[in-house]
Amino acid sequence: MIVVMQPGCRAEHVDHIVTLIREAGLKEHVSVGTDRTIVGVVGDKRGLDLSALESAPLVDRLVPILSPYKLASREVQTERSQVPLGVPLAVCLEACPAIPKAKVGGQRLAVIAGPCSVESETQLMTTAHAVARAGAVGLRGGAFKPRTSPYHFQGLGVEALKLLAKARSQTGLVVVTEVLSAEQVELVAEYADVLQIGTRNMHNFKLLEAVGRTKRTVLLKRGWCASLDEFLLAAEYILSEGNANVILCERGIRTHETHVRNTLPLATVPAVQRLSHLPIIVDPSQGTGHAYLVPAMAKAAVAAGADGLLIEVHPDPEHALTDGAQSITCDAFATLMEELAAVGAAVGRTM
């Protein structure tokens, strides 16, 4: 961080800043220019009282140089992380041979697909077998649904978790499902390979800490009003609890636009890859709200360098209990996977 002094500051003002920096156990680097004096702060500034520095006499402003997140940043780890989609527990190895192999962040694109919500055994198994045949590596499906209205379908709960585990044992797909509260983490982690943190919970720090204490991979969705820095700081919460397996997911943000449910900013993908070593996938379903937009945005996401996709697929979208309008059919998903293979090949990715 750099402390920029106001024009006309004198040696005593600079000395005061140097004293504050040294009191925090850090070192300073003073540079006196013709117009301005700047003081560089050297060392880990977590113990530094920034408001004292900012309000000191003749300080103009503080300019951060390094990112506010450490563990998530490329400053700490330059190589891109490859995050396993599941922990290779002995029990999983037997039931689900796909788990130890599946990783996000490598050359292979990770496509996770399935219904918005688990509605019934028939609906889930039909979808799971269809997406597995088409080449998906993961099965998504909400058991506990965060709904904007309290009167809408809230998910089948534990019954859905059991169905997801059954679908995993039949198909070998990795199970991805959302956890809504810190109290629920233990239960959901018993059944799921990947814990999804939804957009509404990206700022729920107690939940982030709770999933950070598990050994399960976490799929962290961007808050619909969150800046990129806030998104990466949320990831930092999980990493700082000791869980290194975090996958980021861009799912669209709220804007003034009304022809889509959310605006899907694909520039997030290369921007995150520049700032962070964590893999990033894209959810074109929540990202657009319309099934007809999903294939184009899925392909665009892969072209932009996304490490994978999260796609809502339903055998009968017209009768879906949640998010039918943005769910594509099993046939449309199979076609999309073929198209994605071609786009992926053009940017050096395999399926």
Ligand code: PEP
């Ligand atoms: C979902 O994936 O179905 C979902 C609710 O996502 P989000 O949290 O991004 O709205």
Ligand code: MN
């Ligand atoms: Mn949904």
